[in-house]
Amino acid sequence: MRLTIERGALLNALGHVTNVVERRTTVPILSNVLIEARDGVATFAATDLDIEVIDGANADVEQVGSLTVPAHTLYDIVRKLPEGSQVKLELANDSGRISITSGRSKYYLPVLPASDFPSLGVGDFDKTFEIELPALSRLIDKTKFAISTEETRYYLNGIYFHGATGDSGPCLRAVATDGHRLAQSDYPMPEGANDMAGIIIPRKTILELRRLLESEEEVVEIATSESKIRFSLGRATLTSKVIDGTFPDYERVIPKENPHVMTVDNSEFARAVDRVATMAVERLRPIKLALSHDNLTLTFSNPEAGEAREEVEVQYDAPEIEIGFNAKYLLDIAGQVSNQALFYFRDSASPTLVKDATDPNSLYVLMPLRV
Amino acid sequence: MPNLCRDCINIFEGQNRNEGPNKHEYYAEQCPNCHSRRVVSHNELNNLYIAHIDCDAYYAALHKRENPELKNVPVIIGGGKRGVVSTACYIARSYGVKSAMPTFMARKLCPNAVFIKPDMKLYSENARKIRSIFEEITPSVEAVSIDEAYLDLSGTQKLHGLNPAQLLAKIANRIEDEIGITISIGLSENKFLAKTASDMDKPRGFYIISKAEVPKLLWNREIGFLHGVGKATAARFNKLGYKLIGDIAKANKFKFISQFGEHGEWLYNIANGNDNRKVESEHNTKSISTETTFVEDVKDYEYIRTALKNLCEKLARTARIKKLVGKTINIKLKTHDFKTITRQISTAPTQTAKTIFKFADEMLKKEMARSPFRLIGIGLSELLDENSQNNYDLFMEVDKNLELERAIDKISDKFGRDIFKRF
Numbered sequence: 001m002r003l004t005i006e007r008g009a010l011l012n013a014l015g016h017v018t019n020v021v022e023r024r025t026t027v028p029i030l031s032n033v034l035i036e037a038r039d040g041v042a043t044f045a046a047t048d049l050d051i052e053v054i055d056g057a058n059a060d061v062e063q064v065g066s067l068t069v070p071a072h073t074l075y076d077i078v079r080k081l082p083e084g085s086q087v088k089l090e091l092a093n094d095s096g097r098i099s100i101t102s103g104r105s106k107y108y109l110p111v112l113p114a115s116d117f118p119s120l121g122v123g124d125f126d127k128t129f130e131i132e133l134p135a136l137s138r139l140i141d142k143t144k145f146a147i148s149t150e151e152t153r154y155y156l157n158g159i160y161f162h163g164a165t166g167d168s169g170p171c172l173r174a175v176a177t178d179g180h181r182l183a184q185s186d187y188p189m190p191e192g193a194n195d196m197a198g199i200i201i202p203r204k205t206i207l208e209l210r211r212l213l214e215s216e217e218e219v220v221e222i223a224t225s226e227s228k229i230r231f232s233l234g235r236a237t238l239t240s241k242v243i244d245g246t247f248p249d250y251e252r253v254i255p256k257e258n259p260h261v262m263t264v265d266n267s268e269f270a271r272a273v274d275r276v277a278t279m280a281v282e283r284l285r286p287i288k289l290a291l292s293h294d295n296l297t298l299t300f301s302n303p304e305a306g307e308a309r310e311e312v313e314v315q316y317d318a319p320e321i322e323i324g325f326n327a328k329y330l331l332d333i334a335g336q337v338s339n340q341a342l343f344y345f346r347d348s349a350s351p352t353l354v355k356d357a358t359d360p361n362s363l364y365v366l367m368p369l370r371v
Numbered sequence: 372m373p374n375l376c377r378d379c380i381n382i383f384e385g386q387n388r389n390e391g392p393n394k395h396e397y398y399a400e401q402c403p404n405c406h407s408r409r410v411v412s413h414n415e416l417n418n419l420y421i422a423h424i425d426c427d428a429y430y431a432a433l434h435k436r437e438n439p440e441l442k443n444v445p446v447i448i449g450g451g452k453r454g455v456v457s458t459a460c461y462i463a464r465s466y467g468v469k470s471a472m473p474t475f476m477a478r479k480l481c482p483n484a485v486f487i488k489p490d491m492k493l494y495s496e497n498a499r500k501i502r503s504i505f506e507e508i509t510p511s512v513e514a515v516s517i518d519e520a521y522l523d524l525s526g527t528q529k530l531h532g533l534n535p536a537q538l539l540a541k542i543a544n545r546i547e548d549e550i551g552i553t554i555s556i557g558l559s560e561n562k563f564l565a566k567t568a569s570d571m572d573k574p575r576g577f578y579i580i581s582k583a584e585v586p587k588l589l590w591n592r593e594i595g596f597l598h599g600v601g602k603a604t605a606a607r608f609n610k611l612g613y614k615l616i617g618d619i620a621k622a623n624k625f626k627f628i629s630q631f632g633e634h635g636e637w638l639y640n641i642a643n644g645n646d647n648r649k650v651e652s653e654h655n656t657k658s659i660s661t662e663t664t665f666v667e668d669v670k671d672y673e674y675i676r677t678a679l680k681n682l683c684e685k686l687a688r689t690a691r692i693k694k695l696v697g698k699t700i701n702i703k704l705k706t707h708d709f710k711t712i713t714r715q716i717s718t719a720p721t722q723t724a725k726t727i728f729k730f731a732d733e734m735l736k737k738e739m740a741r742s743p744f745r746l747i748g749i750g751l752s753e754l755l756d757e758n759s760q761n762n763y764d765l766f767m768e769v770d771k772n773l774e775l776e777r778a779i780d781k782i783s784d785k786f787g788r789d790i791f792k793r794f
Contacts, residue, residue, distance in 0.1 A: 152718040152730055179719070179764045253765040351765060367763040 001065025125223035148178035155245030162198030376402035427574035431460035585644035590617030662748025697751025
């Protein structure tokens with residue numbers, strides 16, 4: 001194999017794939033990135049056996065071939081080369097090493113044969129559809145903060161994508177929850193996605209995908225099967241196993257008729273919560289919200305740390321209510337809302353519904369704390 | 372040299388008339404106040420504040436208290452599940468009976484001994500009482516086992532108007548009066564030396580070691596004398612030319628550490644009397660755990676699983692007593708060839724045996740291919756105050772077992788653990 005590639009294009013492609021490579025693996029080849037050169041394109045692939053990412057870049061291929069090299073080392077070398085330089089990758093005959101040459105720099109890395117590299121991408125996908133890239137990014141961004149990290153509730157360790165019926169008809173819906181809060185976001189059902197089976201996409205896949213979505217492409221093709229999902233955009237593809245579990249019946253925990261509505265300017269609310277939260281040494285402690293006519297009082301008190309009190313002007317015309325929330329959870333949700341936030345309360349022990357006044361397609365549920 | 376009368380807690384200056392290697396040198400002095408000869412003399416008597424307290428033949432002592440007829444006969448506690456001696460009273464020890472010895476052997480050595488089955492309820496109740504006596508003098512109490520604890524007495528002098536040595540002598544007397552057993556006290560400047568000291572003068576002892584005495588007291592002893600150095604380790608070091616503690620203390624530090632790693636560093640430090648471990652009271656517990664070593668290596672899954680179940684019950688109960696919940700469940704397995712396997716899983720904060728066992732068992736199953744095992748342990752880490760866990764859960768996956776297990780705690784506090792069969 002012998003090819004020459006522009007450093008920026010190489011770095012971009014490697015950047016997309018290298019991140020899935022675990023720093024410590026028990027199988028040596030999993031530390032490597034697979035490089036395939038043919039037809040004027042260099043293709044790079046990396047995997048941790050749960051996720052596989054492939055990306056390609058134009059290259060001047062002098063001799064076709066494929067091999068694998070240590071992924072993180074290659075990435076770090078390329079990253080430190082000067083911008084705009086040309087990089088030549090060449091398998092030095094018989095030596096079992098690849099040379100990386102750029103200007104007056106020359107490096108050798110050990111290679112392992114491409115034939116040993118595992119592939120995840122093969123297999124049947126029974127459903128294929130397309131979605132606009134910004135729409136997919138948005139579904140992820142609106143929900144990923146609520147993904148659970150508890151390994152024992154592994155079926156909550158991802159975003160649940162499935163077909164649903166939203167306020168304005170059939171939609172593709174993303175839901176994530178950790179049992180304390182829930183985030184849901186809808187997008188009109190893409191053509192061909194109608195009877196898609198629900199799948200739970202693991203957190204790591206979501207994070208890798210989000211990196212790929214920082215792209216000029218406009219459309220993402222999604223292929224699904226019972227056990228796998230594949231995202232393709234331009235030359236890049238990400239294939240991942242999905243979580244083998246049943247997502248809980250989330251719809252029954254979304255409050256339908258919470259009667260007491262508070263409307264608040266979101267940025268003012270977020271700043272007040274943030275200030276009060278500085279008092280909470282560990283952010284697990286509750287912030288108390290006391291609502292009276294058109295007034296919200298946020299308080300925090302801890303005999304050791306001191307006390308905080310903030311008043312925020314709101315629109316509220318319902319019975320007085322006191323309710324406690326985890327400060328971090330409040331901030332996470334405030335981070336999702338653009339201008340005005342609508343809070344729908346029932347009482348101090350029931351889930352509270354939060355909506356963005358300008359976004360009818362997303363909603364958030366927050367469980368209160370016992371205060 | 373300052374002297375302390377262990378009977379009337381009087382501190383007085385005096386000449387030590389019998390300086391020498393004899394550990395009972397302090398009998399030379401007599402208290403000018405009450406004329407007692409139970410006097411401790413040490414240059415640093417007024418300056419040291421880390422103590423190790425060990426109850427003398429704890430189990431046996433409690434049975435002797437319960438039944439005065441046993442007072443002057445050899446008593447051996449054991450014959451429980453493993454058929455080994457767990458404690459022998461000092462009379463039985465004079466026949467050569469030691470703890471961890473098989474009971475049949477103890478019976479041979481001391482045929483007229485009274486054998487008693489362990490009564491954990493008796494031991495733990497009294498351990499709690501003793502602990503609360505410790506906690507009256509300092510909040511910094513680290514219980515190492517049911518009958519041993521470290522106390523950090525720094526800063527207590529102003530509060531009590533007595534220095535650490537006096538406070539210790541006072542609580543030793545209180546424990547004799549109120550609990551009816553004796554303790555041995557080691558006082559020094561760190562945990563290792565305090566523990567070494569408490570072993571020097573047993574039973575009913577009070578021994579003080581300062582760091583300056585380390586060469587004199589430790590360096591001529593064999594390295595097996597160090598706590599945590601067993602026969603196998605000692606043999607390994609002997610082979611390499613380290614026979615005496617002094618050989619390690621005088622070794623080239625960096626060479627020694629590079630040769631023996633972390634364990635080597637620890638040995639080098641303690642051989643020189645250095646130990647910077649803090650006395651960790653419960654208030655800043657980072658993890659809690661419990662483990663058991665099998666009598667012989669075990670391959671049988673059901674057997675290991677049952678052991679794990681018992682450990683989970685014990686661990687969960689400790690968590691509830693300490694009012695802690697853990698977000699990570701850890702298991703530890705030691706294979707027959709002494710390799711340690713640890714696995715962990717994060718969970719919703721828990722303190723119930725059933726939940727801990729469920730996930731621990733799943734982890735165990737995955738490791739069974741590496742059996743036989745010689746040890747299994749279970750732990751909870753990322754601990755939080757149970758009261759900070761007040762977030763309602765959307766899916767109501769609350770641990771229903773918690774109420775049940777708390778009820779079991781209450782009943783067993785009253786009637787003893789044995790009235791329950793396992794879940």
